[in-house]
Amino acid sequence: MGGDHGPEVVIPALARVAERRPDATFLVFGQAAIVQPIIEKHARLKGKVKFFDSEIAIRMDEKPSQALRQGRGKSSMWQAIEAVKNGEADVCVSAGNTGALMAMATFCLRTRPGISRPAIAALWPTVKGESIVLDVGATIGADARQLVDYAILGAAMARATLGADKPTVGLLNVGTEEIKGQEEVKKAGQMIKEAQLSSLTYHGFVEGNDIGKGTVDVVVTEGFSGNIALKTAEGTARQIAQYLREAMSRSLLSKMGYVLARGAFNRLRERMDVRKVNGGVFLGLNGIVVKSHGGADEEGFAAAVELAYDMARNRVMERIGHDIDAFQASDAAHAASIAQDDATSTGKQEEK
Amino acid sequence: MGGDHGPEVVIPALARVAERRPDATFLVFGQAAIVQPIIEKHARLKGKVKFFDSEIAIRMDEKPSQALRQGRGKSSMWQAIEAVKNGEADVCVSAGNTGALMAMATFCLRTRPGISRPAIAALWPTVKGESIVLDVGATIGADARQLVDYAILGAAMARATLGADKPTVGLLNVGTEEIKGQEEVKKAGQMIKEAQLSSLTYHGFVEGNDIGKGTVDVVVTEGFSGNIALKTAEGTARQIAQYLREAMSRSLLSKMGYVLARGAFNRLRERMDVRKVNGGVFLGLNGIVVKSHGGADEEGFAAAVELAYDMARNRVMERIGHDIDAFQASDAAHAASIAQDDATSTGKQEEK
Structure with missing residues (x-):
């Protein structure tokens, strides 16, 4: 849901990756009404995307503390990070609010032992x-x-x-x-x-x-x-x-x-x-989170x-x-x- | 004497300034055998340069503490700074060793009251x-x-x-x-x-x-x-x-x-x-010292x-x-x- 362009850029970007990294599969977290129609437009993503409907999307201008308070558990950002924690995903990528992402990643994944x-x-x-x-x-x-x-x-x-x-x-x-x-x-x-x-x-x-x-x-x-x-x-x-x-x-x-x-x-x-x-x-956390530039285009994401x-x-x-x-x-x-x-x-x- | 090219760049640079800032006059500190012949080559500097022979020139690789110990009083760098302290010069310019220049300027001019x-x-x-x-x-x-x-x-x-x-x-x-x-x-x-x-x-x-x-x-x-x-x-x-x-x-x-x-x-x-x-x-000192880039050419200096x-x-x-x-x-x-x-x-x- 994040970044300047949201799923309009994120989903087509996944289609590009699906072609270039044929063994990659994707868990996508977002608001169904917005995201699902875009996924359906991309034939290349067929069978490669598991979609999860999230109640909340963190806004780009939200303060980290506020994002954490309101978005914990139910925002697409949190759920994507949690998928890494639970071992369902190998890595999390977001183009969303950097401060919120850092706060949630640190809170959810915790720092690795020794760091x-x-x-x-x-x-x-x-x-x-x-x-x-x-x-x-x-x-x-x-x-x-x-x-x-x-x-x-x-x-x-x-x-x-x-x-x-x-x-x-x-x-x-x-x-x-x-x-x-x-x-x-x-x-x-x-x-x-x-x-x-x-x-x-x-x-x-x-x-x-x-x-x-x-x-x-x-x-x-x-x-x-x-x-x-x-x-x-x-x-x-x-x-x-x-x-x-x-x-x-x-x-x-x-x-x-x-x-x-x-x-x-x-x-x-x-x-x-x-x-x-x-x-x-x-x-340095118990899992890797990649922050994409908010202004990234399809190729950038x-x-x-x-x-x-x-x-x-x-x-x-x-x-x-x-x-x-x-x-x-x-x-x-x-x-x-x-x-x-x-x-x-x-x-x-x-x-x- | 300082910089990558020494007086071969510094003196011709002064000739350029003499043309563009007709009321500027220069006190030049350096080793007479090297500097004076170059000054004499520049007709535009006639009557505008007062030359002072200095015993020592600070090397570009000298440590500040060493430069201060050996060059205090008798190096061209020190004497140029001292000319500002004594009110003989309005400002000092050097392309020499930055660390030595900073150490000497601080030692000789001291910080301004309130700073x-x-x-x-x-x-x-x-x-x-x-x-x-x-x-x-x-x-x-x-x-x-x-x-x-x-x-x-x-x-x-x-x-x-x-x-x-x-x-x-x-x-x-x-x-x-x-x-x-x-x-x-x-x-x-x-x-x-x-x-x-x-x-x-x-x-x-x-x-x-x-x-x-x-x-x-x-x-x-x-x-x-x-x-x-x-x-x-x-x-x-x-x-x-x-x-x-x-x-x-x-x-x-x-x-x-x-x-x-x-x-x-x-x-x-x-x-x-x-x-x-x-x-x-x-x-922030009791006088201004300008450090030119060591690699400056005539126009740069x-x-x-x-x-x-x-x-x-x-x-x-x-x-x-x-x-x-x-x-x-x-x-x-x-x-x-x-x-x-x-x-x-x-x-x-x-x-x-």
Whole structure:
């Protein structure tokens, strides 16, 4: 029911996915009077959709607390998330109200054991392909351990969606000499280094301009700066698109040039399209929820569903579980070795 | 002596400024053997340059603490800053080591009364023209009062350089519903609103994508997220430039289109040129220091010098002094009125 266009975009998008991922099946939650007629129009969805009538649809402008109070149990958003909790669905996708979705997902699915907070991960186009940036706005601030969690979550997603065997991970920091970076970021770097995780390659610190360069597969930061980085990049892309339009319509020659190079411009527009930077993924809960951009068109929503499919197919949840356990084991071993060192040095001192 | 090209760029840049700002005169600090022959080559600088031989030049890779220890008193960087302190120069410009420049400027000039920390302000190109963003990396983190200081500093710079009479000021924040922004940012917004400063128009919160839109004249944030926003925007601009090159060289038609529209592309390149986003300005000290991009060419460095000229000519330091005093007065009045209210309500309670 969510997003700027609702089922008019969501259902045709599912039809596209049904063709490209023939083994996918869909549980659709929404208001029957609106959604069912659209489903019936798509022959390709026949036998692949199980529809559930929901009493309520969460509005795009509803406050998270209000949405949770009124929509718990009976809204299409809640029921879709609950289907993941009950094991009926492998993954949930919504183009609805982000705040409400995050609140409901956190309330219904709860954070995974060993993780204290969920994060929103964005797929970020780079000159090399795509990278994952997290957290882009689930929470403000993060301590060192939470940043380590984000690194592990992001790396698991990178292995499932980018096909990187041992993805490279960087911590977002400021690089100028006079400020040496946040304490928590430095501490997180130390912890990742010491853990020597087999699931990722720790690259070190990266700066804002490294994101677009594709310096690493996974960029880790706390939600405030992550959100500002994401929105600033979106803003810059729109700004340059406008510069380009202005430049191309300035003279007859540039207009002619534009006509000749139209194919190239279309390709460029596609690569710059912020709607394609789709699929913010909620990680760190007992189940995966993919948030599609509210303004996504059919292809944009289909991309979010396919991202969700890939994550389920590649068993992201299992990978996360394994990696978090591995980190905790190495962390415990590390703590024990420090305790041992202390004991040894105390022993030595006593000998003296 | 600083920057990637040293006096080979700096001196010709001054010759350009001398032509465009006929009343400007220059104190040049550097190593005589290298700098003087270049000055002599430029007839336009005749009678406008006073040269001072300096024993030491700070290297681009020197650590700030080391630079301060070794370069204090005898380096060209220090001496240029000291000329501002002594009132011999109105403003200092350098393309050198940012960290060293910040350390020396802070040490030599000290922060202005009423201000606890300096900030680095960047001129940011937008679809509407230019905005000022600060702090882009002088320090990490800022409390509410420091954010208010940045607002006042940025507004004074906007009046001097953007010609805005009563510039609009926004606080950078995250806009999603589920996270309501940093406490310090909210508190700073409250303080600016209550102060009702005549020097600026408070717009409220802005998000990352508002920067490129030019929603406000001055965007205020703490140095960590400011630095990440700046570098992310630079990275995105470079990324899109590469997309554009790739798109235009893909087919014969697009190559022909490129040739026809070359003028438009040159114009676009100029607007996207990150070297032009020049002149990081150190604000909040007892004197203005302009940091030019190290990689600036002649025109880039000239732009930084002209920015410095405009700030001196438009008496930014006086404006800042006036505005800080006005804020402190209103803040004191506000505190007094709260105290009064408390006293009154206490009195009333006693009456009961």
